[in-house]
Amino acid sequence: xxxxxxxxxxxxxxxxxxxxxxxxxxxxxxxxxxxxxxxxxxxxxxxxxxxxxxxxxxxxxxxxxxxxxxxxxxxxxxxxxxxxxxxxxxxxxxxxxxxxxxxxxxxxxxxxxxxxxxxxxxxxxxxxxxxxx
Numbered sequence: 213x214x215x216x217x218x219x220x221x222x223x224x225x226x227x228x229x230x231x232x233x234x235x236x237x238x239x240x241x242x243x244x245x246x247x248x249x250x251x252x253x254x255x256x257x258x259x260x261x262x263x264x265x266x267x268x269x270x271x272x273x274x275x276x277x278x279x280x281x282x283x284x285x286x287x288x289x290x291x292x293x294x295x296x297x298x299x300x301x302x303x304x305x306x307x308x309x310x311x312x313x314x315x316x317x318x319x320x321x322x323x324x325x326x327x328x329x330x331x332x333x334x335x336x337x338x339x340x341x342x343x344x345x
Contacts, residue, residue, distance in 0.1 A: 222267065223264075223267060226260075226263045226264075226267060227260055227263070230256070230259040230260050230263055231256055231259075231260070233259070234252055234255040234256045234259050254335070258332055261328070262328070265299075265324060265325070265328060266292070266295050266296060266299060267292075267295075269295040269298070269317075269321045269324075270288070270291045270292040270294070270295040270296075271291070272317060273286055273291040273294050273295055273314075273317070274286055274287075274288055274290075274291035276313060276314060276317070277290070277291055279310075280310070280311055281309065281310060281311040281313060281314040282307060282308065282309055282310060282311075282314055283307065283308045283310055284306075284307065286307065290307060293307070294307045295321065298318055298321050298322065298325070299321070299325045
């Protein structure tokens with residue numbers, strides 16, 4: 213198992229950056245909607261939770277990213293690449309899990325990703341359908 217204090221710094225940077233970008237998106241648009249706080253909070257929660265999911269799985273892959281678990285040793289960027297590839301189902305095949313532990317972790321990430329995307333779409337569609345009725 214590998215560990216690094218820079219992971220905490222990266223998490224804080226991603227959190228602050230996501231918060232700033234959602235603030236810009238919500239408050240700099242002309243003709244702000246009446247429920248701007250709701251939209252800002254929703255975007256903030258989904259943006260940060262999305263970043264957290266990716267970072268969590270990248271960290272887990274990096275910690276177990278040695279040849280018994282994967283076909284090559286994973287660097288931090290390699291682990292992030294693998295986590296994003298698993299989320300988007302656009303894996304390139306350059307990194308592959310080879311142990312049962314790594315395969316189970318990939319399966320858990322796939323389930324979490326599907327639930328996250330389904331939940332986000334459900335909330336967005338239900339909010340839009342309320343406005344159209």
